[in-house]
Amino acid sequence: MDHKLISRRDIEFLLFEWLDVVSLCDRPRYADHSRETYAGALDTAERIAAEHFLPHRRKSDVVEPEFDGERVHLIPEVQAAWNAFAESGLLAAEQDYDYGGMQLPSVVDKACFAYVLAANVGSAGYPLLTAANANLLLAHGIEIEHACEKSCACTTCHVIVREGFGTLTPSTEDEDDLLDRAWGLTPLSRLSCQAIVDAAPLVIEIPRYTINYAKEKH
Ligand code: FES
Numbered sequence: 708m709d710h711k712l713i714s715r716r717d718i719e720f721l722l723f724e725w726l727d728v729v730s731l732c733d734r735p736r737y738a739d740h741s742r743e744t745y746a747g748a749l750d751t752a753e754r755i756a757a758e759h760f761l762p763h764r765r766k767s768d769v770v771e772p773e774f775d776g777e778r779v780h781l782i783p784e785v786q787a788a789w790n791a792f793a794e795s796g797l798l799a800a801e802q803d804y805d806y807g808g809m810q811l812p813s814v815v816d817k818a819c820f821a822y823v824l825a826a827n828v829g830s831a832g833y834p835l836l837t838a839a840n841a842n843l844l845l846a847h848g849i850e851i852e853h854a855c856e857k858s859c860a861c862t863t864c865h866v867i868v869r870e871g872f873g874t875l876t877p878s879t880e881d882e883d884d885l886l887d888r889a890w891g892l893t894p895l896s897r898l899s900c901q902a903i904v905d906a907a908p909l910v911i912e913i914p915r916y917t918i919n920y921a922k923e924k925h
Pocket residue numbers: 852853854855856857858859860861862863864865898899900901
């Protein structure tokens with residue numbers, strides 16, 4: 708790669724020689740991991756940072772988010788970068804396998820995220836806040852049902868955003884099409900797996916009914 712985000716040698720020195728993260732693989736939680744899986748996650752993070760976050764680093768500074776009274780508008784590259792990061796699995800890298808995560812040690816996850824921060828600190832805020840909100844929801848035991856692994860292919864994660872609706876990223880055509888089938892649709896409805904939140908506080912109502920056949924801890 709011809710970019711200069713962070714020295715890979717420095718990252719490897721910190722993780723493998725100084726912190727000896729491979730020794731964590733002796734613990735049951737990280738037993739599936741190895742130096743190779745850690746290196747694979749770092750490779751993925753470096754590639755996504757370079758290909759999806761770095762190119763719009765200047766544009767995202769120059770073209771600031773705009774609030775039109777109802778919605779916040781961002782340059783489309785931010786959503787594309789968020790999608791690439793989420794699709795790689797890095798968004799839930801630290802989470803349990805049961806939650807669709809990779810159970811990566813936190814220190815390795817942070818090293819991966821350092822590439823994204825180095826590439827574009829502004830756009831890095833969106834996956835950072837999404838992960839932080841997921842942690843908050845999990846810590847407080849709020850379960851939202853799903854039936855499609857959060858891939859925008861069902862309506863089970865339908866929520867009503869009573870306050871803060873305008874601070875979410877705009878819905879896509881696919882999300883709007885699915886929402887048309889949701890039980891109890893309102894003008895403030897969103898699919899929670901698709902809406903990207905920012906730092907603004909939200910008030911969320913989980914509808915009384917959802918279209919799902921099973922309940923999982925997601
Ligand atoms: S979980 Fe299926 S659309 Fe959100």
